[in-house]
Structures are given as C-alpha cells and as structure tokens.
Amino acid sequence: MESNYILPVEKEETKRLAKAWFFLGVVSLLLSGFFSILLVVSRTPAIQSLIPFIDFFHTALVVHVDLSVLIWFTSFASILWTLIARNVNKLDWLAFYLSVSGTFLIVLTPFIMDGHPLMNNYIPILQTPLFYFALSLYTVGLLIRIVRTLFSSMPFNASSPTTALTSGVWLGALAALLAILFFLYTLFKVPDDLPAVAWFEVLFWGGGHILQFTHMLLVFVVWIVLLQQIKTRLIFTPAILFVCLLISFIPVLYSGVIYWQYDVASSEFHNQFTQLMRFGSLTTLPLGLIIFINLFKTLPAEGPLLPLKLALWCSAALFASGGVLGFMIEGVNVVIPAHYHGSIVGITLAFMGFSFYLLPVFDYPLKDRTLKLAKIQPIVYAVGQFMHISGLAWSGGYGVKRKTAGAAQGLDSLPEIAGMALMGMGGLIAIIGGILFVVIVYLAVKQKKG
Template sequence: MPTVHVPAGFSPALANEPPDRVVGSRLAATGARFWFLLAVGSLVLAGLLSLTLVVGRLPFMGWLFTDPLFFKRALVVHVDLAMVVWFQAGAATFLALALGAAIPRVGKVVAGALAFAGVIGLLAGAVMPGAQPVLANYVPVIDHPVFIGGLVCWFAGTGVFFAGALAAPAACPRILPDDALVALRASALANLVALATFIAAWRTTLPGLPAIGYYELLAWGGGHVLQVANVAMMLGLWLMLLHRWSGHTVISPAAIRWLLAALVLPQGVLPLLALAGTSRPAYTETATQLMRWTIFPVVLIVLGLGLRHVGRHWAQRAAAGNWRLVGLAGSATLTVLGFILGSLIRGSSTLVPGHYHCAIGAVTLALMTAAYDFCAATSAGAPPAMRWRRVQLLCFGCGQAVFGLGFALAGAYGLGRKQYGAEQHVRSVGEYLGLGVMGLGGLVAVAGGLLFLAVMLRCIGTWRHRSPQPV
C-alpha cells in the first residue's frame, strides 16, 4: 500500500490509510481552501479599511475629512468583513478540513455559492447611490436592498455549511484532536443559534421604527450569540495549536463537552425571547447578561488547563514549534485584557471599542496562528515566507493591545464613540494622549495584519502549482 506524507502536527495515522481516504482528504483540503480564500479575502479588505479608520481618528488629521459618512460607510463594511465574514469563514475552514469529506457535496456547493454571493452583495451594496450607513452594534448595515441581500446570502450559506458540519460524522483517524473538534462544532452550533435569533427578531421587530432602532433590535440578540461562536472557535484553535505544539491532547472529550455546553446551550433561550418580541426588556437584557456571565468562566478554565499543559510538556517541547506559543500567549493576553476593560465599562465611550477590539483581536490572533498550520497542511513542501510568522504575530498582538489601551485611555476621559474626522470633539490632554496611543497601536497592528496577508497570499499563490496534501 502506498504511504502518504502527512504535514507536521497532523495525525500520522493517515500515512497508512488506503487511497480512497487519501482522495477524501484531498477533497476536504480543497473545500477548506475555498473558505480560507473567503476568510483571507475579507481580511484584505477589512485591513485596508481599518487603516482608513485609524487615520480618521487621529485628531491632527480631522481637517482632511469633513464627511463623517465616508468613515461610517467604511466602518460598516470593515466590521462586517472582520467580525462576520472573517470569523465565520475561519471556523468553516477548519471544520471543512476535519469534516469536509463527510459533508454532502450538494450542501457544500450550495453553501459556497450563497456565501460567495453574499460577499459580493456586501461590497456592491456599499457603493449603491443614496445608501445610508446604520451603525448598529455587532452587525452594522448599509440600508440598501443589495447590501441586506448580501448579508442574507452570507448567513444562509454559512448556515447550510454549519448544519452539514454538525450532522457529519468525524473522520477516523482524526485530523484534529478531539477537544478541538468539539469546540469547533460548538462554534457551528452557536452560529446556527445566532441565525435562528436573527430570523426570530426579523419576524417580531416593528418595521416602522427608525433605521438605527430597527437594526439595533434586529441584530442585538444574534450579535451577542455570534460573539459566543467566535469564542468557541478561539478555544478550539487554542486546543489545536497546543496539541500540535506538544503532541498531546489538552482536555478530555467529556470535559470539553461539558465546558462548551455551559458556554453555548444557555444561548438557546435568545431565539425564544426574540419571538416573544424584541422590544421587551427581557430580550436585550438577557443577551447582555448571557455574554457577561457565560463567556469568561469557560475561557478562564480552558486557559488554566492550557497553562498547566504547557508546564507539563515544556521540557519535551519541539523548539521548531515554539512560534505557536507566541500566538497563543498573545491571544490569551488580549482575551484577559478584553475582560478587564469590559468590566470597567460604565457608559458609551471609547472604552467600549477598546474592550471589543481586544476581544476580537484575541480571536483574530488565534486564527492567524492556526492559518500558518493550515497553509502547511494544504501545500506540498514548506510554504513560503514562514520565517516571518513569529515577527508577524508579535507585531499584530502588541499593536492590537496598544490600540485597545489607547481607546480605553481616551474613553476614561469621556471621549464618545463612533465619531470621526470633523465630527470628533477632543477636549482634554487625556483624550489627545489616548487617541495618539490608539493611532500608534493601530498602525502597528495594521502593519502586522498586512504582513500576515502578504504571507498568506504568497502561500495561496502556490496552490495552483501544488496539489493539496492529504491531511
């Protein structure tokens, strides 16, 4: 029987598998590539838009930009690409890698077509004449049928894929460790709960409300659940990276199921509350309290178990894989910093974006770190430019932390959020200092993001010359 080369960190049991499993693994890698392309493509656009947003926040540059709607349109597209498309496509990438061969082909094609059409709709809607940005929390929109249609197509496509991933049997032998796969499937379930909440809210939210009130209520519950889905994905990536660093599973399947059940299952009440009416206080307050009290206990438990795992296996570590710890440490630090800043929020100031930029930066850094392993898994031979990965992870992680702290400092002095250019009123030295720190951190984070994209695009460029490796 022919042997199969398996990339470092993946299950060596596949080396002895028959050719039909090898073909299935190649198909899984091909499907995962599609979602990875969507993820990286969305991050390219979101990264470029984030540079515009950073410049628009700098106090000495405000005179150049007198139309705040320009930045608000850019902010809408940036947030939806960076917080919806990037994260959901990232989760789909690793689920497709692990389960893609077991998901029915029709479902994968339908999901992919809808998702791709959704991204096109988001971009096209942003340039429609007369389109008005609505800066609702979690899922901001541009109030135009083309943009809204793009969002609907995207969520429908990912919903089809995540449903297929939940129904698909796990491959044997496993491509991902059991604890990581449980967490990724929990992320898929949370994404479906978010979709159900969006649909329920759409049915009960009064259409006669002002645009900001309508879309705020529509996205509030589902948007909170999306953050839970992102956290579950991040935990899965932490566990996967720790396994690849040490060669050992971090948490038993039973324990991780209980932990992820405590994180995800309570969110199941939100579709029911949305059906009862989004104007009721129970809908908005329950979503807030669930995010406040269900995320941090599970994350801190997994983080503690991860630290114990590193301590146990430090002496036996492979030096070549230590770059993974850079990304893991940065993601964990941003997570804890996000928890601290979140606990300090008392009103609507830039402390709020300081908190959530640390939180989403933690998920992004975990996904970036895992992306290097993905490139190694789906390319023949060593992917190009991997020597930059440690520098890139440090650059993005440190920049994002400084960015969030700058926002928090300005917010501590009362600076309002969602204001750009000439619309922004800076009154104190503390606000100037906070925005200056924010601008510096933002530029460093953008530099790290652009370096990541350069490496990823080089890896993607090799795909047409190399067949995907069985994984």
C-alpha cells in the same frame, strides 16, 4: 497514554473546500484592512483634518466590521465545519459560492450607491437593497454550510481526543444555527414603527450575542490544536474537554429562555442579553483555566512551530484583556470598542496562528522568508492592537464617545488627545501586522506554485 488532539484532513475534496473557505477569509481580512485604514486615519489627531471624505467614515466602518468580524470569523468557522464533515457534496460547494457572491456585493455596495450607514451593533447595515441582498446571500450560504455540518459530522465519542474536539466545532455550528433562527424570528417581531437604527439594533441584538459563543467555542478548539502542535503535554482527558465544552454551551440554551420570556423590543430583553454576555461567558472559565495552565507547560519552540506558539500566547493575552475591559464599561464611550477589539483580535490571532498550521496542510509550507515573516507577524499585530485598545480604554475613561470621527470626538484635553493618538499609532501598527499576514499567505502560495 497521551491524547492527540487533531482535526485530520483525510479526503482531498474536503481539503479543497476547506482551502476555498480559507482564502475567502483571507481576502475578507485584506479588504477589511483597506477600510480600516480609512477608519484609523479619520480618528487620529492632526491627520483627520486632511481627509477630504470624512463623511465616508461610517460607511467604511460598516464594511470593515462586517468583513473583519462576520465574514472573516464565519469563513474560518466554515473551515472547521468542513473538516469535521464526513463528506463533501454539491450543496457544500453551493454554500461556498453563495457566500463568495454575498461578500463581493457587500464590498461593492459603497462604491456604486450612497450607503446610508447604520451603526447598530453586531452586524451594522448599509440601507440599500443591494446590501440587503448581499447579506442575505451570504447568510443563506452560511446556513447551508451549518446544516450540512450538523447532519454530516463524525460520530461523538467522549473518550476520543479527535471527537472531543469535534464536539466543540459541532456545538459552535449549533450555536450559529440558533443565532440565524433567532434573527429570522426577530425579523417578524420587531415593531414597524421603530426608527431604522433601533429596528436593526433589535433585530441583531439577541442573535449577535449568541454568535459570540460560536466564536468562543471555536477559539477554544483552535487553542487546543495549537497547544498540541507545539508539543505541549496536555493535562486533561478527552472526557474533561467534552464536559467543559458542554458547560460553555449552556448560555446559548438560556438565550432561548430570554426569547420566550421577553418582548424583543423591551429594555428587559436588551438587558438580559447584556448580562448573558457578561456573566454567561464565565461558563468558559473551567476550560479557559485548563488552557491557561497548559500555556505555561509549553516547551521552547523554533522553526515552523514558533509562529504557532507566538500567535497562541498573543491571542490568549488579547482575549483575556478584552474580557477584563468588558467589566470596566460605564456609559457609551470608547471603552466599549476597546473591550470588543481585545476579544475579537484575540480570536483573530488564534485563527492566524491556526492558518500557519493549515498552510502546510494545504500544501503551502512556511519556509525561508515566509517563515521569517511568520515569526514576527503575531508580535507586530499584537503590539499594535495592545496600543490600540489601551488608547481607546484611556480615552474612554475621559468620556470620549464611540462611533464618532473628526471634530465630533470632542478631544478637548491633552489626555484625550494622547489616548486617541496612541489608538491611532497602535491601529496603524496593527494594520501592518494584518498586511504581513496576507503577505505570508501570498508568499506561501507563490512558493508552492513556483
């Protein structure tokens, strides 16, 4: 008998809360797009000299990363965590409102005080009390959502397709909880005499790596749901899926060993997590291979199913590209952002495709011009991002440094200029793709209200 892998939305209150997290994620993506316009223009040859506020680059980069990675990803994770919970209560809504408040303050901070940005990895920082408060507020809301998920989720049954999927969402929540707990542990272990950027780098280094496994577990769940929705005859059993998800979770457990054995400020600690990310991600290969095989078993799709299929294929291609680029990193150059943009955008496209599935579930069906836009949006976004990461990877091969803008990039040769120009063109196309996604959501909601 063929298995049916779905995450059912059975209760109206569950749907309302999941929808609320969905709109928080979409708004954060919209706002990150605004800041990304400043980023792309400030690094594009011939245009960058026209920007009168080039010093705003790093502040914009901080807010862009926090919105497009931390808040967009965890808001979407919160949709999935809400869907697998048995019930919704006031604590769940408190978690949401705290996170909304934190997001609002993060966006507001750069416009009311000097941000003093720090470009540390994973969660870059603006050194202001308001930003610290905003980030803490968001984290508390997220923590409540995670704990509620872990203790109120559906019971596991490895022979059930739905609960096999649920196990992936639950393991993603557990990984996120461990990441937050390790953030708190590190907070009391970081030496006080470190420079500010090094202090925050150490603070977020271990937990930031762990959080990536949350994203990977959840994107696998989303890919499987999308495969199911486009009528793919899946070739694995719920038990196989359950085992593969457990194997993918193993690196999260090993992270505890790293914390146990090494001082958080040591080079060994830093290197161990680098290697964990590089080689620990290989534990996802069994499930990744299964999904890859199933991709080639997909049937022709049309109508509302076509955007799901396009997003699925584009997502998998970008995610794989990011993984390959990760093994090509040598030195501190723009190959690094090429790697993580590939992986991050692969996940973002999966979540966008899942959004096209969720909108009808939330009573916002895709039809008429909204459906037409949804059929081209994944292609526009993916093409732009492929150009973006190709330009970065090419320029990185010539030694162009990361996290720089304007003349600081040192673009002295034609290949360097060409690579960064390709990056800029691709980035602008990707921004258009991101705007299209927000427009699709807006039109779907407007059509329903109309």
